[in-house]
Amino acid sequence: MADMQHIPNVKMSAQGVNVLYGEKQAIRDVSIEVDLENVTALIGPSGCGKSTFLRTLNRMNDTVSGARVEGRITLDGDDIYGADMDVVQLRARVGMVFQKPNPFPKSIYENVAYGPRIHGLAHGKADLDEIVEKSLRRAGLWDEVKDRLHESGTALSGGQQQRLCIGRAIAVEPEVILMDEPCSALDPIATARIEELILDLRGNYAIVIVTHNMQQAARVSQHTAFFHLGRLVEQGPTTEIFTNPREERTKDYITGRYG
Amino acid sequence: MTGQAALTPHGATPGAAPAPRIAAPTDWRGEAMRRRIARRYAAERRFRLMGLAAVLLSAGFLAFLLVTMVGNGARGFTRTQIALPIDFQRSAILIDPALLTGGNAEQALAGANLPAVIDKAAETAFGENGARMISPAAQTAVRKAIIADPAILTGTATITVPASEGIDVAAKGQGSAANEAAVARLQQAGALSTGLNLRFLTASDGTDPTLVGIWGALKGSLLTMAVTLALSFPVGVFAALYLEEYAPRNRWTDLIEVSINNLAAVPSIIFGLLGLAIFLNLMHLPRSAPLVGGMTLALMTMPVIVIAGRNAIKAVPPSIRDAALGIGASPVQVVFHHVLPLALPGILTGTIIGMARALGETAPLLMIGMRAFVASPPHGVMDPASVLPVQIFLWSDEVGHGFIEKTSAAIIVLLAFLLTMNSIAIYLRNKFEKKW
Ligand SMILES: Nc1ncnc2c1ncn2[C@@H]1O[C@H](COP(=O)(O)OP(=O)(O)OP(=O)(O)O)[C@@H](O)[C@H]1O
Ligand SMILES: [Mg+2]
Numbered sequence: 001m002a003d004m005q006h007i008p009n010v011k012m013s014a015q016g017v018n019v020l021y022g023e024k025q026a027i028r029d030v031s032i033e034v035d036l037e038n039v040t041a042l043i044g045p046s047g048c049g050k051s052t053f054l055r056t057l058n059r060m061n062d063t064v065s066g067a068r069v070e071g072r073i074t075l076d077g078d079d080i081y082g083a084d085m086d087v088v089q090l091r092a093r094v095g096m097v098f099q100k101p102n103p104f105p106k107s108i109y110e111n112v113a114y115g116p117r118i119h120g121l122a123h124g125k126a127d128l129d130e131i132v133e134k135s136l137r138r139a140g141l142w143d144e145v146k147d148r149l150h151e152s153g154t155a156l157s158g159g160q161q162q163r164l165c166i167g168r169a170i171a172v173e174p175e176v177i178l179m180d181e182p183c184s185a186l187d188p189i190a191t192a193r194i195e196e197l198i199l200d201l202r203g204n205y206a207i208v209i210v211t212h213n214m215q216q217a218a219r220v221s222q223h224t225a226f227f228h229l230g231r232l233v234e235q236g237p238t239t240e241i242f243t244n245p246r247e248e249r250t251k252d253y254i255t256g257r258y259g
Numbered sequence: 260m261t262g263q264a265a266l267t268p269h270g271a272t273p274g275a276a277p278a279p280r281i282a283a284p285t286d287w288r289g290e291a292m293r294r295r296i297a298r299r300y301a302a303e304r305r306f307r308l309m310g311l312a313a314v315l316l317s318a319g320f321l322a323f324l325l326v327t328m329v330g331n332g333a334r335g336f337t338r339t340q341i342a343l344p345i346d347f348q349r350s351a352i353l354i355d356p357a358l359l360t361g362g363n364a365e366q367a368l369a370g371a372n373l374p375a376v377i378d379k380a381a382e383t384a385f386g387e388n389g390a391r392m393i394s395p396a397a398q399t400a401v402r403k404a405i406i407a408d409p410a411i412l413t414g415t416a417t418i419t420v421p422a423s424e425g426i427d428v429a430a431k432g433q434g435s436a437a438n439e440a441a442v443a444r445l446q447q448a449g450a451l452s453t454g455l456n457l458r459f460l461t462a463s464d465g466t467d468p469t470l471v472g473i474w475g476a477l478k479g480s481l482l483t484m485a486v487t488l489a490l491s492f493p494v495g496v497f498a499a500l501y502l503e504e505y506a507p508r509n510r511w512t513d514l515i516e517v518s519i520n521n522l523a524a525v526p527s528i529i530f531g532l533l534g535l536a537i538f539l540n541l542m543h544l545p546r547s548a549p550l551v552g553g554m555t556l557a558l559m560t561m562p563v564i565v566i567a568g569r570n571a572i573k574a575v576p577p578s579i580r581d582a583a584l585g586i587g588a589s590p591v592q593v594v595f596h597h598v599l600p601l602a603l604p605g606i607l608t609g610t611i612i613g614m615a616r617a618l619g620e621t622a623p624l625l626m627i628g629m630r631a632f633v634a635s636p637p638h639g640v641m642d643p644a645s646v647l648p649v650q651i652f653l654w655s656d657e658v659g660h661g662f663i664e665k666t667s668a669a670i671i672v673l674l675a676f677l678l679t680m681n682s683i684a685i686y687l688r689n690k691f692e693k694k695w
Pocket of ligand 1: 021024026044045046047048049050051052053064099
């Protein structure tokens, strides 16, 4: 990862992004930059478009029929909606942890090994074993599953499944990690483990996290963006947003007086 | 982090007090509530009983079918035999015993006039009608006996040979008065016995019910089904995959969807006409061949597989596709690594239904000439052949009493084929289900 320093700090940048589901506009003129130094938190009331915006960053909205994305989004300066962008490779480079845990109905091992295998990241069985162990350790799941790697991933509890999905996402070593409420089903210990992981990944990976937990946003992020009704109302350094928000709506939301 | 001190729980909207409830609190222990619970239990009991009754009824029908079929058909697998004494010394078969030890004993015996010898022996033993009591299949039995022990040619031997249709039917209790009398006489002489009719499983169609067998039709069915499966399964699965995973949703795909649904409901005889027009008249493929039969049935089976396949593919949760796409699997990888394995059990269920229907189909095969009389089993998909349901249809049309039990026996073979085919498919389905 030594050559990471030569890459400009801005990893992804979105300019004037609109997302439409058919006639309905879910995201309106959003511009934001994601960099390696700062974890970006997206906050906002339910239905304001956080997931929708997150999904534009790895083009998962392409799979939704009727969804249309306008504006310009770049990864390392390349337009990800451009004609010469390979969307399959883009999604490997920009990994995603979904809002609802969605492990494959395969073994725990296979869940994590699948990504490295299809991208040819492992050289031999031992290498793959190592990737699986490392990824599960980072996701804070290893100790719980190391004796039953060949049982089904869907037989795990909800929180374990979510950590499995995190392990699966980081196993392909993406450059950007998008997390959509990764801790919504986790207990405080597992949550702490994930937050540790995020702090650990920061600097090498660009991280965007959606969360409804204000304390979590305050703990793990350095940059916060507040969404409301599809608009990016306010963004800035996390400390600024939480201590001294410029907008009334932001203040109401983070103090729980949102109506 | 000073901001954290200001955090309060969500949803505390000030000033909007809920309207007070005026209704009395629910009486969970009251009479009305108890009656409601009793009604609920009764409804559940009723529902269970109805389900049980339905299952018992269908099981009863199945048992009735099996009992009658096996009862009638079992006799098709047995035959009446007559112990026939033959005096080879006097019958003057001119044959060199040295020829009988080599590999071409059958040929050597074919030259000798065995049928005449047998008829003569039967007349000697059982009177002037004796020859009519013996089945033409007796030749084979006698030939085998001679090859097994050439020494009998120098003396008299008693060989067990199959009885003729008349005697066979009479012995099984349905013959004419004359034949009943003959059976009584034979029984008195102690010449009558019952044996296993192995010939039924190895021979093909014929004109004498004591000679016919099911093997030709069974092999025809096997070849036809193989062609049907080889064509309809891959085409059906790929069509379903394409329509579900790749095709854009527009008027054209809607039209295709409606057409396929209608195709599955088209009467089978129309597929037969289609096969006749295209495969025989246009492409000039051989008549009565399993290839053409299989192709015609594949036309019929494919829509069933497409419909079942689409439903199975639709049932794969979108979150699995998202998960795979999200770590950079290509659309083809998503389909072959995730969607298809998860949909396979459902696809196989559709395939079982389609193939079972194809196996029992008669009408479209009649249209493409598979009702021809075929006396030898097909060697390949291009040879003329019959199939089980058509064979059953043909035999049920015969007047001879001997064919009635052959018809039932053929039905048993058809059902056994069906059960075997379904068992294999169910085994495969469970195997794929367990994998996850
Ligand atoms: N596939 C879709 N088709 C149509 N509308 C959609 C679709 N997905 C989301 N929407 C709409 O877009 C808006 C934003 O949804 P989104 O899922 O991005 O909200 P969110 O901020 O992630 O909410 P939550 O915090 O509850 O997850 C909502 O009004 C939703 O109804
Ligand atoms: Mg969301």
